[in-house]
Amino acid sequence: MPELRKDPIIDRWVIISSERGQRPVFFAEEAEPVKPGAICPLCAGNEAMTPPEVFVIRPPSISSPPNSPDWLLRVVSNKFPALRIEGELDKQGIGLYDKMNGVGAHEVIAETPLHNQTLTGMPVSSVQNLFIAYRERTLDLLKDRRFKFIMIFKNQGSVAGASLAHSHSQLIALPIIPKRLSEEITGSLNYYKYRDRCVFCDIVAQETEEKQRIIYENEHFLAISPFASRFPFETWILPKRHEESFLSSRHDDNYFFVADALSTVLKKQEKVLNSPPYNFMIHTTPIELKNTAYYHWHIEIIPRLTKMAGFEWGTGFYINPTPPEEATTFLQEVDV
Ligand SMILES: [Zn+2]
Ligand SMILES: [Zn+2]
Numbered sequence: 640m641p642e643l644r645k646d647p648i649i650d651r652w653v654i655i656s657s658e659r660g661q662r663p664v665f666f667a668e669e670a671e672p673v674k675p676g677a678i679c680p681l682c683a684g685n686e687a688m689t690p691p692e693v694f695v696i697r698p699p700s701i702s703s704p705p706n707s708p709d710w711l712l713r714v715v716s717n718k719f720p721a722l723r724i725e726g727e728l729d730k731q732g733i734g735l736y737d738k739m740n741g742v743g744a745h746e747v748i749a750e751t752p753l754h755n756q757t758l759t760g761m762p763v764s765s766v767q768n769l770f771i772a773y774r775e776r777t778l779d780l781l782k783d784r785r786f787k788f789i790m791i792f793k794n795q796g797s798v799a800g801a802s803l804a805h806s807h808s809q810l811i812a813l814p815i816i817p818k819r820l821s822e823e824i825t826g827s828l829n830y831y832k833y834r835d836r837c838v839f840c841d842i843v844a845q846e847t848e849e850k851q852r853i854i855y856e857n858e859h860f861l862a863i864s865p866f867a868s869r870f871p872f873e874t875w876i877l878p879k880r881h882e883e884s885f886l887s888s889r890h891d892d893n894y895f896f897v898a899d900a901l902s903t904v905l906k907k908q909e910k911v912l913n914s915p916p917y918n919f920m921i922h923t924t925p926i927e928l929k930n931t932a933y934y935h936w937h938i939e940i941i942p943r944l945t946k947m948a949g950f951e952w953g954t955g956f957y958i959n960p961t962p963p964e965e966a967t968t969f970l971q972e973v974d975v
Contacts, residue, residue, distance in 0.1 A: 713771055787813060793809070826838070873939070
């Protein structure tokens with residue numbers, strides 16, 4: 640059973656995964672790029688290689704039995720989960736240390752049946768399906784009272800942490816609210832107490848006014864280079880009107896606009912940055928907050944162009960070699 644341990648100084652939780660307990664040599668092996676030609680468990684036809692599907696989208700005209708090949712998108716439990724779905728949290732204090740069982744859900748969303756198709760090669764309707772899958776899995780996992788936060792993220796490329804070449808994203812349901820999120824929640828709550836407005840809504844208003852850092856916008860979403868970008872070409876996608884969670888407007892049709900914005904930004908980054916490895920993360924309200932006027936969901940996209948080095952590790956302070964205004968110009972100008 641993996642364990643969650645809390646750093647007693649800064650209240651940061653860490654997953655200690657004893658089952659993944661690896662000999663030192665493993666890390667050298669793991670650094671190798673994904674082997675070409677290996678049989679891929681996420682390809683259509685290889686459904687038996689994964690745990691059974693927990694959600695699937697098939698073409699409208701097709702009604703195949705579960706775990707058969709005619710699918711457009713498929714969600715399965717991770718075969719090598721960071722956290723385990725079974726068991727109680729069993730919170731314990733040992734002297735000054737706190738720990739609990741590593742209980743959680745870890746799922747993999749196969750975004751396409753085709754091995755070589757990436758998000759940028761898919762129609763917007765397929766990206767829209769992705770958000771529908773995120774919604775369905777989140778709503779299902781929300782029923783489990785042990786979970787406090789659901790993190791949805793994507794690693795594209797081995798440099799960005801992907802261990803499978805086949806385009807996929809992941810979902811991890813956690814029994815704690817992670818530090819990065821609680822920092823955002825506390826920060827936006829402080830801003831709200833002071834000004835009585837949502838800081839993200841204010842960012843949307845000011846960026847729309849100044850027009851210096853808008854990469855792309857459609858009717859409902861804005862893609863910007865954040866003013867204090869940590870990384871070159873870091874991009875955030877935010878709903879223009881206040882929404883605390885990506886479940887706030889959860890009708891299928893509403894996900895078209897976020898899918899269009901995400902797809903456009905990724906295509907622009909692919910062209911300007913020559914298909915970079917990247918991560919994206921969905922920041923949304925933790926489960927126990929409801930109707931929050933101060934928190935506003937968004938997607939953070941980080942192309943992996945620089946490495947964290949001693950200064951960043953030592954300080955949590957980033958040196959970004961590309962001013963966000965310049966990154967915006969490059970991304971704005973390229974046609975996709
Ligand atoms: Zn594949
Ligand atoms: Zn807002």
